[in-house]
Amino acid sequence: MAEQSRAKTSPAAWVDLRGKVALVTGAARGIGQAIAATLSAAGATVVATDLDAKSIGESAAVSGCHPMVLNVADENAVDSVIAAVVERHGGLDILVNNAGVYLGFGGPIADMKTETWRGLMSVNLDGVFYCCxxxxxxxxxxxxxGRIVNVASTQAVTPGVGVSYDSSKAAVVQMTRTLALELAQYRINVNAVAPGATWVQPGDAPPLGPETLTFTGEPLNDQVLDRIRRIxxxxxxxxxxxxxxxxxxxxPMSDFVTGIYLPVDGGWLVL
Ligand SMILES: NC(=O)c1ccc[n+]([C@@H]2O[C@H](COP(=O)([O-])OP(=O)(O)OC[C@H]3O[C@@H](n4cnc5c(N)ncnc54)[C@H](O)[C@@H]3O)[C@@H](O)[C@H]2O)c1
Structure with missing residues (x-):
C-alpha cells in the first residue's frame, strides 16, 4: 500500500524518460542535484556534472547518475564533456543548464570590481552559452x-540580488527566447525555469521570521527579504x-512549449 502511494507521487509515475540521455550542470548539490535525481527517477540516463569533483561523485552515486567533472566557464571542457556524453551514451536529448553562482559576487555597483562582474558572468552567462x-x-x-532547459531566476525580471546576478539571469531569459526561435526548425525546444527563493541548505527552510532571514550566510537586500516574507x-x-x-x-508533456520562462516562486512575481 505504502509502495503504491509512493509510486503515485514519484516523478516516474507521471513521465517516462526511459531511452533519453540528459546532462545537468552544477548537479552536486541544491537545485541541480534535485533536477538530476528527478530526471533519473523518471528513467533518463543522467550525466550529472559539477565543478566540485568530490561532491558530484557522492551525489551521483545516491541518485544513480553518471558523474563527470565540468567547469561550465571553460569552453573547451564543455565541448569535450558533451562529445564524451554523445560517444558513451549515443546522443544528448536533454540539457539542463543549472550551474550558477551568487554568493560573493554581489554588492552595489559603486563597489563592484570588474573581476567580480566577470567572475559571475563567466559562469552564469558564458557557461550557459557554451553549453547551449x-x-x-x-x-x-x-x-x-531535443530539449534545453536553462535555470534562470525571478531576478531576471524583478531586480534585487545585485547588478551582476540580475543582469546575468535577464540575459539567460533572452538567450532562451532567441534560441527557441533559432532552434525550432530542428525540433529543439528551449525554455527556462525561474526559481524564486529556494532553500538549498541542509535541513528545513527557516520560518519567514526576521531573525532567521539570512540566505546561505549572507544577508539579502531589505527589499528582497520583505518579498520573501510576503510570498x-x-x-x-x-x-x-x-x-x-x-x-x-x-x-513530452511540454511538446508544444518553447521560448518561455516558467516561474517556480510560490507567487513571488504576482506581488
Ligand atoms: N537557491 C535559490 O534561491 C535560487 C533562486 C533563483 C535561481 N537560482 C539558480 O539556480 C541555480 C542553482 O542554484 P543553487 O541555489 O542550487 O546553488 P548552489 O550554490 O547550492 O549549487 C550550485 C552548484 O553549481 C556548482 N558550480 C558553481 N560554479 C560552477 C561552474 N563554474 N561549473 C560547474 N558547476 C559549478 C557548484 O559547485 C554547486 O554544486 C543557479 O543557477 C542559481 O542562480 C537559485
Whole structure:
C-alpha cells in the first residue's frame, strides 16, 4: 500500500524518460542535484556534472547518475564533456543548464570590481552559452530534436540580488527566447525555469521570521527579504519544486512549449 502511494507521487509515475540521455550542470548539490535525481527517477540516463569533483561523485552515486567533472566557464571542457556524453551514451536529448553562482559576487555597483562582474558572468552567462552551443550542435547533428532547459531566476525580471546576478539571469531569459526561435526548425525546444527563493541548505527552510532571514550566510537586500516574507504560498521553495517544473519542460508533456520562462516562486512575481 505504502509502495503504491509512493509510486503515485514519484516523478516516474507521471513521465517516462526511459531511452533519453540528459546532462545537468552544477548537479552536486541544491537545485541541480534535485533536477538530476528527478530526471533519473523518471528513467533518463543522467550525466550529472559539477565543478566540485568530490561532491558530484557522492551525489551521483545516491541518485544513480553518471558523474563527470565540468567547469561550465571553460569552453573547451564543455565541448569535450558533451562529445564524451554523445560517444558513451549515443546522443544528448536533454540539457539542463543549472550551474550558477551568487554568493560573493554581489554588492552595489559603486563597489563592484570588474573581476567580480566577470567572475559571475563567466559562469552564469558564458557557461550557459557554451553549453547551449555544444548541446545544440550535438542535437542538430543527430537530427532527433531535443530539449534545453536553462535555470534562470525571478531576478531576471524583478531586480534585487545585485547588478551582476540580475543582469546575468535577464540575459539567460533572452538567450532562451532567441534560441527557441533559432532552434525550432530542428525540433529543439528551449525554455527556462525561474526559481524564486529556494532553500538549498541542509535541513528545513527557516520560518519567514526576521531573525532567521539570512540566505546561505549572507544577508539579502531589505527589499528582497520583505518579498520573501510576503510570498503568497507562504514558504520558501524546495529544490524539488524546481526539479518538477524542469521535468515538465524536459518531457513530452511540454511538446508544444518553447521560448518561455516558467516561474517556480510560490507567487513571488504576482506581488
Ligand atoms: N537557491 C535559490 O534561491 C535560487 C533562486 C533563483 C535561481 N537560482 C539558480 O539556480 C541555480 C542553482 O542554484 P543553487 O541555489 O542550487 O546553488 P548552489 O550554490 O547550492 O549549487 C550550485 C552548484 O553549481 C556548482 N558550480 C558553481 N560554479 C560552477 C561552474 N563554474 N561549473 C560547474 N558547476 C559549478 C557548484 O559547485 C554547486 O554544486 C543557479 O543557477 C542559481 O542562480 C537559485
Amino acid at each position: 552551443r555544444a548541446g545544440a550542435r550535438a542535437m542538430i547533428r543527430r537530427g532527433q530534436g 503568497p504560498l507562504g514558504h520558501w521553495g524546495a529544490p524539488e519544486d524546481v526539479a518538477k517544473a524542469t521535468l515538465f519542460l524536459a518531457s
